[in-house]
Amino acid sequence: MKTEFALSKARDYTSYDREHKFGLSEHYYGENIDHKLEESIQKVLNNLNVFMESDRNEKVQHYFKNTKSVYVESPREKDFEGMKLNLSSLPTLKQVNVMAAPDFGVVFSDNKYLILDRKTGQEKMDTDGVSEQLKIYALKLILKSNINIENADIEVYEIYLPSLHQVGGKIEKADIDGIIKKLEEDVEFQKQFLVDSDIIKNQPLTPSHFPRTKSEKKCAICTFRYVCEKLKAFE
Ligand code: SF4
16 A cells, blocks of 8 residues: 555656556645555554454355355456446347446355445445445346346345444345336436437537536545536636
8 A cells, every 4th residue: 555655646647647547636636645544554454354353254264165156356457348237138228338346256056146345434324225236236147147036046235344234135136127227217317418319419518418516525525626627717
């Protein structure tokens, strides 16, 4: 983390260098965040220690030795092709590109699966229900492995660190039908931004179609705030 932080801090943000893409937006904006580095390192170490000493780690070790296969996402080498959902069998969505990759997956057998996603941000207050993100992961698995959800046992959980609190459950057919419907609705909603609902004719619409948020809080941490401000001169 210290090496990457130093690289980010020393980077020249005034020119584009395709070989050096990594950089923190705070450094791009010239903010001094040196004091936050140690705090972030301690947070990561604490999360790791909590996980290593937990029953959950024992379970993970067990999965590696005793299950058919285990998937672990590599955050440093994003496989963008592998992240795509194969939506070709869904006529209303086959032209849409949806990308998703969980942190961890286990195949116990041809009809028993487990998907885990670790979270380090603010915990959800609700304690039940499967998030849309987890449903997308389940949909991806179903489409990829041609699974009949009515005969399969797919469990999905978000695991919060450091509390190890988990939110999720078993995926039902209604979850999959619901997330497909949600994707279809989202696509319909986005079509209103196309000229004559035609992708080919699509041209950028005037800025009035994309009003800026009035939330200063959102703008303060938005990575586009520099460009956003500059664009005002052309409106
Ligand atoms: S700075 Fe970001 S959040 Fe704020 S209006 Fe511009 S794009 Fe939206």
